Amino acid sequence: MIHARPVSGRYRRLRLGANAILIGILLGIPWVRIGGEPLVLLDIPARQFHIAGLVIFPQELIYLWMILALLALSLFFFTALAGRLWCGWACPQTVFTDVFAIIGRFVQGWKGHRAPRKIAAWRVALTHVLWIAVSVVVGFHLVGYFVSPYELLPQLLAGETPPTRLGFLTVMATLSYLDFGFVKQTFCRTLCPYARFQGVLMDADSLVIGYDTKRGEPRGKKGRAEGDCVDCGLCVQVCPTGIDIRDGLQLECIACTQCVDACDGVMERLGRKRGLVDYRSLVSLEGRRPVEYLRPRVLAYGVLLLLTAGAFVVTLSQREPMGLHVAHNRDALSTRAADGRLGNAFTLRIENRARSERRFSIALEAEGPPFELVAGVNPVTIDATSAVESRVFVLAPPDTAPAEALREIAFVLSPVDAPDHRVVRRMRFLPGGASIVP
Ligand code: SF4
Ligand code: SF4
Structure with missing residues (x-):
């Protein structure tokens, strides 16, 4: 089979x-x-x-x-x-x-x-x-x-x-x-x-597939036992996980309801009421009270769900239409050029999250020595919902003392058509093999 x-x-x-x-x-x-x-x-x-x-x-x-x-x-x-x-x-x-x-x-x-x-x-x-x-x-x-x-x-x-x-x-x-x-x-x-x-997510009021023991037991062939279960075994034969739901709620039960249909068919043929095996709460199967849907646990999960959905919508509405990720190039943390200038190499990942092509410019903001930004392409044009990586250098004048060069510098990304809109990422300029401070 x-x-x-x-x-x-x-x-x-x-x-x-x-x-x-x-x-x-x-x-x-x-x-x-x-x-x-x-x-x-x-x-x-x-x-x-x-x-x-x-x-x-x-x-x-x-x-x-x-x-x-x-x-x-x-x-x-x-x-x-x-x-x-x-x-x-x-x-x-x-x-x-x-x-x-x-x-x-x-x-x-x-x-x-x-x-x-x-x-x-x-x-x-x-x-x-x-x-x-x-x-x-x-x-x-x-x-x-x-x-x-x-x-x-x-x-x-x-x-x-x-x-x-x-x-x-x-x-x-x-x-x-x-x-x-x-x-x-x-x-x-x-x-x-x-x-x-x-x-752990369920309680006695959660809907489960269950067997009405009070009604079904004692089980036995029709006319030979008082309970409604005629022990035909059909509920076990149709179960894809091979369990007997009459043994009680089990981890293996996937709530596929096959046993409910099977038992309902048997009850109908015997002229008895459906629902000996049913999709109800445990307390309802035990006859203690009807199914109760609005319970503290359900309401708590519902409120949490609504709050998370609300937080998601708010976070989304404040989403930046562009992104900038900056990383030091570890193979050239700090170098000194032939003319004596100190240099740091960075890789910029620029994201255009808009649905149309846009141009972005990169600028550098820093206090102290007059740092210079050297980029191959600036401004850069990026396709809709795409990202590009760009390698840039930041140079400090040759006469800059290392202690003076160790400073925070800021990369500023802004769309060419909306220069007031800025994304700023701060990094540390390293004057000579110092560790990276993000
Ligand atoms: S299908 Fe119904 S009657 Fe048949 S064994 Fe299962 S519970 Fe009993
Ligand atoms: S609901 Fe499906 S898995 Fe659970 S006992 Fe019935 S037939 Fe088996």
């Missing part, structure tokens, strides 16, 4: 719809452009992260951290409210494992819920061919988050893909094939860190 026994029911239908939407989103995101900019592109070689029209440079990792904090808080909020909703309904691991199971059952000729007694070799081979094809598509789109698919696809079709990209694609496709086809929910049971800490 490949994967768990299939099930039908109201949650299954909802999940299939949700899965289709999520697959569309996951595979669609790398293709989406907003005003010519990718919706999401983590361009590591160019050291730029494109997220929802925002271009984040390495010096601005605060934005990336804030986005990650927002995602983490959203996970906390929804876990407190609805348990492991992410695991069972939205995690790509669950979604694509389900796609592989559907392909397997379709190709291998399952009749309803039953696996065929004998599966022809060609059916098994075709299953793996289709799994590999899907893995290549998934791998391509995962790479598409790092390399634009508009660039990658023509390269693949022309057979001109650089070896690193081809290797990356091969690794992602192979991992997808092995993970969704063979590892499956073992990953959730043994490797997933979220499964380990989600318990």
